[in-house]
Amino acid sequence: MAAITVTDLKKSYGDIKAVDGVSFDVEEKEVFGILGPNGAGKTTTLEIIETLRDDDSGEITVAGLDVRRDSRSIKEVIGVQLQTTVFFDKLTVRETIELFASFYNNRVKAESLLELAGLEERSNAMLNELSGGQHKRVSIALALVNDPKIVFLDEPTTGLDPQARRSVWDIVTRLREQEKTVVVTTHYIEEAEYLCDRVAVMDHGHIIATGTPDELIDRYSPESHITFTLTPTVDESVVRAITGVRGSRPYNGGYEVSTLTPQETLVGIFAAAYENGAVADQVSMKRATLEDVFLKITGRSLRE
Amino acid sequence: MSRFFKFMGASLKMLYRDRMALFWLFLFPLLLMLLLGTIFGKSGQADISLGFVDLDRSQISKGIESALEGIEAFNLKRGTEKELLEELGDAKINAVLILESGFAESVTQGKPGKAVIYVDRSSPNVSEIAASTVNQVLDEIAREIAARAPGGRPVPRMIDVEQKSVSSGELSYVDFIVPGVLAITLMTSGLMGLSLDFVNYREKGILRRIKVSPLPLSRFLGAEITAAMVMSLIQAVILLAVGKLVFGIDIRGDYLSMAVVVLIGSASFLAMGFMISSLVQTFKTAEAVSNVVSFPMMFLSGVFFPLALMPDFLASVARVLPLYYLGDALREVMIKGNSLFSVWLDIVVLIAVGLACFGISVRFFRWE
Structure with a gap:
């Protein structure tokens, strides 16, 4: 009951x-x-x-x-x-x-x-x-x-x-x-x-x-976000082609990508760096929070 | 019942820990009483106004009249016996001297002349002075007259003065001020004490917190009101005790009747305080409104000074203020020792005001 x-x-x-x-x-x-x-x-x-x-x-x-x-x-x-x-x-x-x-x-x-x-x-x-x-x-x-x-x-x-x-x-x-x-x-x-x-x-x-x-x-915000830098820098089109990447944007001199399959995407990032003669660094991954859920549903941030 | 006493105990405990509140509830009234009593208490020795009734209408009685007039301490007032006794009863004069008919005859025959002097036993000091002075003066005059009268011979005692007293209920200033200060204290405690606490509790959200508990409002209110009434009795006891010890006021009332008047007065003003706290929004407004209500009452209700000393229109203002009725009831019952029945009007007014205010508070009561 x-x-x-x-x-x-x-x-x-x-x-x-x-x-x-x-x-x-x-x-x-x-x-x-x-x-x-x-x-x-x-x-x-x-x-x-x-x-x-x-x-x-x-x-x-x-x-x-x-x-x-x-x-x-x-x-x-x-x-x-x-x-x-x-x-x-x-x-x-x-x-x-x-x-x-x-x-x-x-x-x-x-x-x-x-x-x-x-x-x-x-x-x-x-x-x-x-x-x-x-x-x-x-x-x-x-x-x-x-x-x-x-x-x-x-x-x-x-x-x-x-x-x-x-x-x-x-x-x-x-x-x-x-x-x-x-x-x-x-x-x-x-x-x-x-x-x-x-x-x-x-x-x-x-x-x-x-x-x-x-x-x-x-349900609402299944994507994880991964940020990283590549030295020397690599074109964004390469980043977008990495396995599982659904979206990307330049971030702090590197990139931020979103993915539903974080593990595969991580491997893909290191592979892409290797193939392009670059070093991947400052890699960090963040799973979505309820904040993202709220943002997704209402279009507004909860903290406003 | 245990809930009730638990809350009441907590209320009293909180009050006991609130030094400011203790000052205003106990020390301030005492200071006020001591101050007023000391400043004004001894200044009542003005001229003695003496009512004079001449039933004899002889040369001798005329002689006595003019002799009395010549005495500076006396303020002579003529009139009929009935009028003057009434004035004595209203404390407008201090004593009434009546020379009975046949006074001159007795004196000239060498027998003591008959005279009656009425004094006000409510103010024993003045009465004594008045009576003894009058006695002395009369005796002297009568002796002189008798000596000069043809065939007169001096007798050991020329005048047989019978002393009678009435009670005007007129009080010495200290007798007056003690119940007055008590009335003011009950009023301010009612208007400023619990009711302001209530606004405070409402602002803080304590009332809402109590509302989500199963404690019924009536139990909560009842406990708080009972605690406040217990305080009012303690205030009364302290003020009266100090009044008696320091100024030697004469408390003639019986304790039960006194307690009844104190409790009714206290309840009435608590209800008025509740009404204010239900009608206003914030603590600050409640405080201001309570001040606006209590200050004029304090000065216009005849608790510091008798209505008789006020201009007529102010005296009529006093009669619409509840504090006047509380002051009157306390004075009558405590100091003059009159019965509750004799102050029924005061009691009815106080209860009516209390009920009306309580009704309004209930109507406008808010939890938040």
Whole structure:
């Protein structure tokens, strides 16, 4: 049974269609990512599922419960980290966790959450004394106080430095080990690729593709890119004739070629260099990323 | 229930850790009270205004009247017994002297003349001075007159003054200022405390985070409001205790009635604060609006100075401000020891204002 089913979800603010007919399922125990640029409708979608906002139309079930009718029961079994919550300044980390735990019937011991979030040493620090990364970890810990079946993380690493981001990823990895269903929104490609079993790519209120990161890459951007230099330089027509090359362009004094068969093309590059009395150097190969997928589908870069 | 107390405990804990809030909630009202009490508390010794009723209408009584007029400390006011006692009741004069009919006759016969002096027992200092001065003066005058009267002979005690008292409820300034400062404190705590916290919680997204938890809004609000009311009782106890220790104010009210008035007043202003926080968008606006609401009330509601000292139109302004009713109720119940029933109008007004504000807050409440 799917942990979450969303069918034809719509939500408008005035003339703006924030979410325009979104459908997807989240399987139990998977880490499901919603990837898209700012303003794509990720947060709105998430907040409707979390019972925080009302939808205009659509069907949503969470843990088999209807979002509109059973919101109270849903709240007991989900854990939510909102994008921008700042908590009570004058409570300590432990007190904040215990306070939020008191809202639920099912409660986890503060100790285990402090451990999970790597906050043991800061457990008696006031919230306003924490760094951005620590604060984020508190808000994730608070999403787990009721030992939820389904955890929602809305842009959990936005604004964090790489190290702090890494520690958030470690928490999500632990959640996967605990067999929780996790729904995470992000506009970071690497995050989606690193964390998510499946990803829904969202843009302008629509989900434009869903699948595992590999599936998406294979489907939309299967080519690998190889860059290299040839000394002395060799004419581009020679490069274009190399096995498997589908496209080429001059790049940094050398060339960049795209190919569906990277291994054969690599061999072809060295062969062509040899045949033309040149030396191939600075060879590097890059497989496509979800960024390329997004670019391919929307014609825009995700980072804009 | 445990959720409720958990949240309430957390609220109180946060407040305790907020030095700024503690200053405004506790220290500031105390300083205000001490300052006002010290500056104005001792300056009430003006002339004694004495109501004079001459029922005897004799030469002797006329003589006494003019003699009293000649005394600088006295401000003589004539009128009927009824009028003057009423004025005494309103604290417009300090004492009323009544020379009973047959006064002159008694004196000339060498018997003590009958006179009654009414004083205001609410201000014992002034009353005592007034009574003893009047006694002394009367005695002297009567002696003189009796000595000069044909066949008169001096008697040990010429005048039999009966002292009676009424209560105007007029208070010394300190008696006045303590409930006044308490009223202001309850108002500012209501307008500035919890409601601003709420706007803050909303801006920070804490309210939204609570909304995705199963904690019902009513439980959350209830816990916060209860915590605020507990604070208001503590404020009242501290202010009254210091008022009693430092200025020796006389607290005549029973504790239950006092607590009821404090809680109703506190709830009413909390509701007003909530209304403001529901209607405005940002913390800054909420703060500004709360100031705009509370400052005029502070100065126009007759909590620092009696309405009697204000021009009539300002006094009528005071009567539309809720703080006036809280100040009045606190004064009546705490200092004068009147019953809750006697301040029913104040209580009705405060409850009505509270309910209206609460209704509006609920209508416009926003999670974000």
